[in-house]
Amino acid sequence: MKTFDVIIAGGGLAGLATAAQLVEKSxxxxVLVYEANQIGGGASGVPSGMVNPATGQRARMVWNAEACFRMLEKRLEQLSAVSDTNLRLQKGVLRPAIDENLAENFRLSLKHTRWPKGWIEWLQPDEVKKRIPYLKDCSGALFMSKGKxxxxxxxxxxxxxxxxxxxxxxxxxGPYTTDNGSGEWTLRNRKNVYSAPNLVIATGFKAKENKYWTxxxxxxxxxxxxxxxxxxHIGRLPAISAxxxxxxxxxxxxAVxxxxxxxxxxxxxxxxxxGLLDQKLKELLPELYPHCQRIGQWSGIRATTPDRLPIVGEHYAQKGLYIYAGLGSKGLLYSELVASHLATxxxxxxxxxxxxxxxxxxxMEELRDKAREENEP
Ligand SMILES: Cc1cc2nc3c(=O)[nH]c(=O)nc-3n(C[C@H](O)[C@H](O)[C@H](O)COP(=O)(O)OP(=O)(O)OC[C@H]3O[C@@H](n4cnc5c(N)ncnc54)[C@H](O)[C@@H]3O)c2cc1C
Incomplete structure (x- = not known):
């Protein structure tokens, strides 16, 4: 049996960030990361990820945006030092207002949200055209220089x-079974048994397949x-969110x-x-589309919660069993900050x-209360 302090099941953005935060804090x-398939085998394998601080039709600032960006940027800098490739393209994110209603929403977001200085600006239609000549006509756009x-x-x-x-x-x-006994979690596959007092399930949308998290x-x-x-040459293109x-x-x-x-x-x-993705490209970049050739396609499954924020915590009845899931469409932005909270x-x-x-x-609260009642002497 191989023993650890923490076993993390799942080597996606959630699992890797949790491992990093744990070893950096203590x-x-x-720490063991147990990946059933391969790194990037889940949603985190997305070929190109956009990091956008403004979410939804009203361009609201995402949860804890400043802390999320600070932590992601620190991680990017650190990982760039061990990578042969440029990991980030710092060209901002453009949110074109495809109609006047959206333009009004975006202008209101600028007016009423306390955006950190220098993060976001409103571009008039002619300025948008100047920056991205082949973008479809729009009623202006938000440009988020912080996006990447x-x-x-x-x-x-x-x-x-x-x-x-x-x-x-x-x-x-590969496949394994998990069990707990005398304060230890064991993970058993065909070859080995691994054990630790703490087990984090970070298996993305598969989390509900774990018998304790159904x-x-x-x-x-x-x-x-x-x-x-x-x-x-599209080298100067920012990411476009629409x-x-x-x-x-x-x-x-x-990537579309x-x-x-x-x-x-x-x-x-x-x-x-x-077909849908071709249509998106045609709609947004009508002048570029005829010259583009689709060279690859990819799919993944996101796990989302009803309020679109991640979900973390210790199991209501199983001591030492944790969940980290629900990163939705914001895995890059949220993963570090959430992992940091989970690690502490x-x-x-x-x-x-x-x-x-x-x-x-x-x-979840109900299940926790029930478990407490059952454990009362
Ligand atoms: C099409 C698409 C586009 C996206 N675009 C963006 C984007 O632009 N920007 C952005 O920030 N986010 C984007 N996302 C979302 C982002 O990819 C996810 O939020 C994030 O990857 C979720 O990470 P995770 O670690 O929770 O899950 P996953 O990446 O799914 O990782 C789970 C891991 O667990 C492994 N696993 C599964 N079962 C087990 C098991 N029983 N035991 C051990 N390991 C197991 C899997 O193989 C996988 O490696 C996109 C997602 C999709 C699908």
Missing amino acids: KNLK TVRTPEYLQAYVRYLKESGVTFVFG ELPLNSVKGQLAVYHSPE YGYIAPVDDHTL GSTYEHHYHDENPDTQGA HITEKKDLPFEISLYRFSR
Whole structure:
């Protein structure tokens, strides 16, 4: 049996960030990341990830935006040092107002939200045209200089390298069973048994398949994304957020995402998805579209909560069993800050912020109360 202080099931953005925050907070912790498939095998494998501080039709500032950005930027800087590739494309995010109603919403967001200085500006239609000549006509746009695009697969690779250098153990081990007894969690696969007093389930949309977490308020939403080659140099293009997003991958490659499929038959990319993504590109960049060639397609399943914020916490009845899921469409932005809270919750027993706590959902609270009643002498 191999023993650890914490086992993390799942090597996506949530699992890797949790491992990093744990070893950075307590250098002597022995941490194992157990990945059933491969790093980036889940939603985190998205070829190009946009980081956008303004969310929804009203361009609201995302939860804890400043802290999230600070932590992501610190991580990007650190991982860039162990990567051969440029992990981030710091070109901002543009949110075109495709009609006058949206333009009004965006202007109101600028007026009523306390955006940090220098993060966001309103561009008049002629200024938008000047910056992106092949963008469809719009009623102006928000430009978020803080927004960025991250090369997610390379980010994950650099993350694994950094974690290994920091002493984290990785096992790619296929199916397993989990059990607990005498204060230890054991994870048993065909070859080995691993044990630790703490087990974090960070398996994305698969979290509900874990027998202890079947009641989690998580929905699975399939997303497809297509990658296009553009003969035109698009190196200066910011990410564009409208009907999904268009994000540069490199000087001649674009990622167009994504579909939101609440009902789906399988997890794979399909021709219907490809058609929708072609349509998005055609709609947004009509002059560039005829020259672009679709060269790849990708799909993943997001796990989302009813209020679109992540969900973390210790199980209502199982000591030492934690959940970290529900990153939705904001895995890059939220993963570090949430992992940092979870790590201090595990190591120092500090309370989690209510907005991301498991127990903000009444069903979870109910189950916790019931478990407490049953345990009362
Ligand atoms: C099409 C699409 C586009 C997206 N675009 C963006 C974007 O632009 N910006 C952004 O920030 N976010 C984006 N996201 C969302 C982002 O990808 C997710 O929020 C994030 O990846 C979720 O990370 P996770 O670690 O919770 O889950 P996952 O990435 O799904 O990781 C879970 C891991 O657990 C492993 N696993 C599964 N079952 C088990 C098990 N039983 N035991 C051990 N391991 C297991 C899986 O193989 C996987 O590696 C997008 C998602 C999709 C689908």
